[in-house]
Amino acid sequence: MTLIHLKDLAKHFKILNRHEGLKGAVRDLFSGDYRTVKAVDGISFDIEPGEIVGYIGPNGAGKSTTIKMMTGILKPSGGVIQVNGLSPYDNRIHQAMIMGVVFGQRTQLWWDLPVIESFKILKEIYKVDQRMFDDHLGMFNELVGLKALFTQQVRTLSLGQRMLCDITASFLHNPQVVFLDEPTIGLDISIKAKIRSLILELNRTRNTTIILTTHDLGDVEALCRRIIIIDKGKILYDGDIKKVNALFGAYRTLKLQIKDYSDATLAALQERLTGRFGAAHGITVAQTEEYWTDVTIDQARTPLADVLGFIMSNFPVADVRIVEISMENVVRKVYDGALQ
Amino acid sequence: MLSIGEYIRLYFLIETQYIKAQMQYRADFLISSIGMFFSSLATLSIFVVLFQSIPNLAGWSLMEMVFIYAFYMIAISPMQILFDNIWWIRYKVQSGDFLRYYFRPLNMMFYFMSERFDIKGLTQLAAGIILLAYSSVKLGLEWSPWKLAALVIAVFSASLVLISIAVMAGSSAFWLVNSYPVLALAWKIREFAPYPMSIFDGIFRFAFTFILPIGFIAFYPAQFFLRPEEITPVIYLTPVIGVALFALTYRVWTLGVNSYTGTGS
Amino acid sequence: MRGYIAFIRGAMLVGVVYRLGFLFTILGNIVYIIIAYFLWRSIYSGSDSINGLTFDQALLYVALGSTMFILLKTYTDWGMAGEIRDGTISIYLTKPIDYQLYNFFTTIGFASTSLVTVTLPTVLMLLFVFRIHIAFGVGYLFFPVSLLIAFIIGFNFDYAVGLMAFYTESIWGISITKEIFISVLSGALLPLQFFPAAIQQILMWLPFQAIYYTPLMMVTKPDQEVGVFLQMLAVQIAWAVVTYFLSRMLYNQAIKVLRVAGG
Secondary structure (H helix, E strand, C coil): CCCEEEEEEEEEEEEECCCCHHHHHHHHHHCCCEEEEEEEEEEEEEECCCCEEEEECCCCCCHHHHHHHHCCCCCCCEEEEEECCECCHHHHHHHHCCEEEEECCCCCCCCCCEHHHHHHHHHHHCCCCHHHHHHHHHHHHHHHCHHHHCCCEHHHCCHHHHHHHHHHHHHCCCCCEEEEECCCCCCCHHHHHHHHHHHHHHHHHHCCEEEEECCCHHHHHHHCCEEEEEECCEEEEEEEHHHHHHHHHCEEEEEEEECCCCHHHHHHHHHHHHHHHCCCCCEEEEEEECCEEEEEEECCCCCHHHHHHHHHHHCCEEEEEEEECCHHHHHHHHHCCCCC | CCCHHHHHHHHHHHHHHHHHHHHCCHHHHHHHHHHHHHHHHHHHHHHHHHCCCCCCECCECHHHHHHHHHHHHHHHHHHHHHCHHHHHHHHHHHHCHHHHHHCCCCCHHHHHHCCCCCCCHHHHHHHHHHHHHHHHHHHCCCCCHHHHHHHHHHHHHHHHHHHHHHHHHHHHHHCCCCCHHHHHHHHHHHHHCCCCHHHCCHHHHHHHHHHCCHHHCCHHHHHHHHCHHHCCHHHHHHHHHHHHHHHHHHHHHHHHHHHCCCCCC | CHHHHHHHHHHHHHHHHCHHHHHHHHHHHHHHHHHHHHHHHHHCCCCCEECCEEHHHHHHHHHHHHHHHHHHCCCHHHHHHHHHHHCCHHHHHCCCCCHHHHHHHHHHHHHHHHHHHHHHHHHHHHHHCCCCCCCCCCHHHHHHHHHHHHHHHHHHHHHHHHHHHHCCCCCHHHHHHHHHHHHHHCCCCCCHHHCCHHHHHHHHCCHHHHCCHHHHHHHHCCCCCHHHHHHHHHHHHHHHHHHHHHHHHHHHHHHHHCCCCCC
């Protein structure tokens, strides 16, 4: 049976149009002047047990809103959402038994208590029998050496250690689905690798469905077989990661600080690049941050070094940073039809 | 999903661990308990001094006042000890941290309140019990098993009144940006509680009996034990009022929880 | 000096933002005054004067006392504890400013705002809504100065409590104990005339009465000889100086224990 089923799911928020000043604040109290924000505007997809799905999109796209509806926090405005056959919002406590949730930024463990005590409390809450409990902890200890942390208070752990404990906790009761939100944020490469392999192993041995929301495309590449891209409340893409992989891997974004930047600079840049590299250069130029111009390059078509060299010889560049493609740029490319 | 028994066991498990962790900070625990001790007795000491200059207050003797105040201290303790986390609700709601309470198969009020256990409140509870025993001896009160049972029910109901008022006030955090003053004000209003209702004018007496039932936190229940011949039938409503008020508060809390959306998108 | 003035301004601006908070503070104080009104009315039923005070005088004393309590409430101890705990105190210690003065001027800034937004409306309410009777007299001229000195003494106590944060993680217990001691022993909650004679003698020799009893008596019994008031003022100033020096000494000790959050 399909584990997660969404059909034409929508969530609208009524936001009060606020007015300024003290008079305005008083007016607002009696005002009926709302505007409707469609955070989620009719999305549909099905997720089967055992899938690892990356649910990505820019900030404000509607990701968290969807997750909140899946976990029973928000009531949908329209459409259908079912997890394991039941409406999450109407069955919050019941559904919580089959779910695990990990927030990268906030721990779900008890701050002042030793790690093992948090686990023991969870064992009581989720009614995990002793055998399963010991097996789980044994497995985690084997995979990531967790035992050493057991007696430490959660508050004394480093970010990486805390994440490992949070992930352990989320799988403790053998849930059917685990929601991971930014699980590797702020962590160094070696811990990231550990966490990624941990998640893969858990999915492999227990067939746990995993929904991953993250801005870290490295996570997405390493873990997901399927990607759902959402933007402005609508699904942009839902399919195999291989197609999108091509999108990520080859792309690099050059962030340039161009002296005396003006609106004309952007146009000039595009013109000159087309002139130098031809019309199908696969380079996009945009101003996303103050002072920084983003030049996104498809390395399959145009070598980065050539582009950088060209720009630097023709424009006064004060500073350069090279980054992997950002989520925003991925979405922009998808809009531009990169996946057609 | 847990049964009542399992909830109790879980609560016990969580709090023993919590207390163990807090006990590490021995100095803080000791100093806080001492502070709490002084705080409990401040108003009482003022009364003792005051009664040097007056024979009685609206017909109530010093020992009777002590009894009422002791009952008050016991009745406010459950709120102080068990529901302490309500003071942090505004912070958690506004930072989005409140979302974490939705993810466990637990009743949210239980989960939220179980996060804190105010150990120093036990000092106030102990002081209250000692004072209650002391004043009953001095007043020559007799405690039959029935009376003791009634006392337990009275304390339970009285504590529900304050818990309800405070938690309802705290729940305003779901709708108001600056909800702290509401909670602070509700908390301040409890200071009306340890006084005989007869010193207040009719309007206040009415308000404290039927609108914001402060009278049921200490005075009316205490009156039942001190001067049973003076009580009006309304006193027997104490348990009903306590439970009904809490049911209302729980409704408000649930409304707040259902309407919460967290921060960001 | 100009630097310190800037701190006052800064604190005043922050204070203005908390409009709703001020309203509720006023309401909270009104709650207290209502309780006090009924309580003291009951105390005075059947007597015109107790311990040398009439009902009007006692009520004015207690109502003004609690209003003063709000005005004099500094959050210095908590602010300092926070700064010591998270290490931001090192910012102030490495600058050419005096930490105690910095705290003082900041708190005076808040108090100035509080004076206008809370104290003033409350006093007006006391006069016109509660119709508390006041008698005028010379004492009123001395009151503002007395109030300021009382503020200074109170501040020195708060500052000393804040310094305790160098020694212990949490100062809640110490802060509450200080508050209780001051409220009870200063005559803030109960005019000292009501205390047994022997205890009154002792209390008059302690610094606490200089914070509440002295200024409140200037307003409660304003019709006394100028000499009496000058003497009261002199005692107050003496305590202000003593508490100042004691707090400085405490600071010099405490600073040696400086352990700032690292890692």
